[in-house]
Amino acid sequence: MYVITGATSRTGSVVANYLIEKGQSVRVLGRNAERLTPFADKGADIFVAEPADQAALTEAFTGAKAVYVMLQPNYIATSNDFHVFQDRIMDAIMPALEKAKVKYVVSLSSWGADKPEGTGPVAGLYQLEQRLNRIAGLNVLHIRPGYFMENTLSQVDNILARNTAAGPFSPNIKFPFIATRDVGLAAGEALLKLDFQGKLSRELHGSQDITMVEVSAIIGKVIQHPDLTYVQDSKERTRRDLLGLNFSEHIIQLILEVADAMNAGHIQMLEPRSADNSTPTSYERFVYETLLPLYKQRASNT
Numbered sequence: 196m197y198v199i200t201g202a203t204s205r206t207g208s209v210v211a212n213y214l215i216e217k218g219q220s221v222r223v224l225g226r227n228a229e230r231l232t233p234f235a236d237k238g239a240d241i242f243v244a245e246p247a248d249q250a251a252l253t254e255a256f257t258g259a260k261a262v263y264v265m266l267q268p269n270y271i272a273t274s275n276d277f278h279v280f281q282d283r284i285m286d287a288i289m290p291a292l293e294k295a296k297v298k299y300v301v302s303l304s305s306w307g308a309d310k311p312e313g314t315g316p317v318a319g320l321y322q323l324e325q326r327l328n329r330i331a332g333l334n335v336l337h338i339r340p341g342y343f344m345e346n347t348l349s350q351v352d353n354i355l356a357r358n359t360a361a362g363p364f365s366p367n368i369k370f371p372f373i374a375t376r377d378v379g380l381a382a383g384e385a386l387l388k389l390d391f392q393g394k395l396s397r398e399l400h401g402s403q404d405i406t407m408v409e410v411s412a413i414i415g416k417v418i419q420h421p422d423l424t425y426v427q428d429s430k431e432r433t434r435r436d437l438l439g440l441n442f443s444e445h446i447i448q449l450i451l452e453v454a455d456a457m458n459a460g461h462i463q464m465l466e467p468r469s470a471d472n473s474t475p476t477s478y479e480r481f482v483y484e485t486l487l488p489l490y491k492q493r494a495s496n497t
Contacts, residue, residue, distance in 0.1 A: 196220040197386055198259040200246065200288075201267045203230045205345060206303055209379025210263050210386065215239055217387055224255055249287040256295035261386050264288060265303035266323060268316065275445055281319035289326050292333065301385050302327055303378070304337040306371065306398065307453075307462030314462055315453030328394040336385050337396040340378045341371030341464065342457070344401075344481045347410060351490045354423065355497055360411040361426045363433045363454035367408060370457065371464055373401030374481050377474035398466045402477045410478065417482045418490050 197214050201207035202223035214221050215237050222240040225231045231241040244251035246267055256262055266281050292300065308320040327335045350360045364370075381399055385391065405413075407425045415423030428436070430451055437447045456462040466472060 196222055196240075196259055198222045198224065198242075198256055198262045200224045200252075200263060201265040201303075202234060203227070204265065204267060205343075205375040206379040206382065207263065207265060209376050210383045211239065212237070213380060213383030214386060217383075219387070222255060222259070224252075247283040247287045249291050252287050252291035253294045256291050256297050259295065259297050261299035261301065261389060262292065262297050263303070263382060263386060264292075264300050264323075264327070266319060275443065277316060277446060277449055278319055281316075281322070285323060285326055289330065292327075293330055298332065298334060299386075299389050299391075300327060300333060300335045301382050302335060302337050303382065304339045304396065306339050306341050306464055307456065308337070308339055308396075309465060310456075310461065313452065314456045315449040315451075317453060317456075317462065324396070333394075334389075334392050335394050336391045337394075338378065338382050338385070338399060339396055340375075340399040341373045341401050343378075344372050344374045344476075344478060345485070347372075347414075348486055348489060350410075350414060351486065351493050354414070354418070354420070354490070355493055357426075359424050359426050360407070360414060361428050362407065363428055363430065363451060363458075364407050365458045366425050366427050367406050368458060368460075369404035369406050371400040371404050371468075372410075372478050373399055373474055374476035377401070377476050381474065398464055398472050399474055400464060400466075400468045400472050401474055404468070405478060413479050414482055414486065417479070417487050 199207050199211045202211045203225045211221055211223050222242050223231050223234045224242050224244055228243045235241045242255045266284050304320045304324055305317050307314045307317040308324055311321050312318050324337050353361045411423050411425040415421050434447050
């Protein structure tokens with residue numbers, strides 16, 4: 196049996212569905228039974244638990260062939276100390292894995308998780324890797340994807356409100372953009388094969404490295420706005436916009452820190468791009484399949 200934490204998340208749902216489609220026995224974990232129901236309809240065992248409930252996690256992990264581990268973000272509930280929230284989840288996961296005698300884990304990490312600090316929320320994933328690596332007898336593969344394409348869905352609101360794409364990132368620095376579906380499929384394949392031993396990490400670069408200027412050009416082409424441009428917002432503008440979306444000052448500081456780290460190259464891929472660490476979904480395909488429908492929906496409501 197495979198156990199999937201964060202099963203309703205973007206990556207966790209892909210992992211769970213991939214393993215179910217391969218005929219595997221799967222237990223899906225989440226906070227809400229109703230949101231887990233679609234997995235039950237496909238034959239999965241659903242298990243409702245809070246991510247920081249050690250006793251519940253121990254029960255859920257018992258008998259697992261392997262576990263998909265992730266730290267589910269909750270920017271509203273963790274508005275005052277995000278890292279403390281991450282620590283609470285890890286304080287539950289680590290002893291649960293040990294007590295359940297789990298032998299294999301695939302963890303969702305991130306590019307930049309090689310750095311202990313100066314990376315905003317990613318610093319918690321450095322701690323996740325370190326703590327998993329300290330569990331004796333555990334074989335663990337840390338998946339380190341690049342920048343999620345889904346993060347650019349916020350550009351829809353920028354375009355509709357300001358007629359431009361915008362954000363805190365430098366316009367001409369290339370980032371490794373990756374679709375979360377590709378991350379989930381890679382994790383699912385790793386769980387199915389279980390061909391790793393010891394403590395390993397694997398970077399996923401996505402299909403291409405592109406700049407925010409190139410992102411804007413691709414979006415503009417797809418939504419038939421060929422003159423769409425990108426504007427790098429000041430920290431003050433970014434802070435004001437995020438406050439308007441009810442983000443706390445603490446979370447905003449973490450977002451600005453990770454943006455600074457990306458702009459400065461503090462967060463970067465360690466391995467050269469190769470066929471093994473590149474994934475198939477292009478950014479243009481992502482825009483056609485995911486961003487464009489959202490843009491049409493939001494535009495029709497304005």
